[in-house]
Amino acid sequence: MRLRPEEVSRKRGRTWALRAVFPALLLGVSFGAITYWGAEARVKRATTRVVRVAEKTEEESPVSLGLSANRLGNFLATNAVLELEGYGTLATGRKDIVSVFAQIRSSLAQIEFARPEITVAAAGEGAVNARVAARYRLASAAGEAAEGDGTADLLWNTGEGGWRISRAELRAAEGARLPGGWK
Numbered sequence: 001m002r003l004r005p006e007e008v009s010r011k012r013g014r015t016w017a018l019r020a021v022f023p024a025l026l027l028g029v030s031f032g033a034i035t036y037w038g039a040e041a042r043v044k045r046a047t048t049r050v051v052r053v054a055e056k057t058e059e060e061s062p063v064s065l066g067l068s069a070n071r072l073g074n075f076l077a078t079n080a081v082l083e084l085e086g087y088g089t090l091a092t093g094r095k096d097i098v099s100v101f102a103q104i105r106s107s108l109a110q111i112e113f114a115r116p117e118i119t120v121a122a123a124g125e126g127a128v129n130a131r132v133a134a135r136y137r138l139a140s141a142a143g144e145a146a147e148g149d150g151t152a153d154l155l156w157n158t159g160e161g162g163w164r165i166s167r168a169e170l171r172a173a174e175g176a177r178l179p180g181g182w183k
Helices: 006-036 040-052 060-074 095-105
Strands: 076-084 088-093 108-123 128-137 147-159 162-172
Touching: 006 095, 040 060, 040 108, 040 147, 040 162, 060 076, 060 095, 076 095, 088 095
Parallel strands: 076 162
Antiparallel strands: 076 088, 108 128, 128 147, 147 162
16 A cells, blocks of 8 residues: 555654654653652752641640651651751750750740741752741740741751751841740
8 A cells, every 4th residue: 555645744744743742751751750759859848848847836735746746856867966046056866856846845835937938959969958938936825926037957868767857057036035935
């Protein structure tokens, strides 16, 4: 069976279109996979979850407090360090950081972060820096509140257990104090 010249031309046109579309589609899928499964994307999603875990919008039972502290601990490396700008190291090690988190959380009625902006950047092999900038509001049960703009710089490292925070540095607004007399 012989094809007419216009049928051959149409068939070649479709073949050329398929050859042009397939690499473009493959490139698009590859880019999408990299932006979703890449280190920076995974760390950004994990950082978003850390912010959600740190927030407290209502009274919580001791069991709920323990669950929140445990969730935070799951994001931390065993040798993690927590620093507060102007005060130095607050805690070293997962256990101590979780303890500080639980103490502060139990002393506050509310911990909110408005419109957190998270930026990430590679920091060398197996490390990613994440910066969270947000307007925070901390309120005691007595209604005393502290508000301001703060940032948190988180250094995430990857290992056998996945991505974990190895260092966190917190910066509060100038002259900020925690409600209830905490400095």
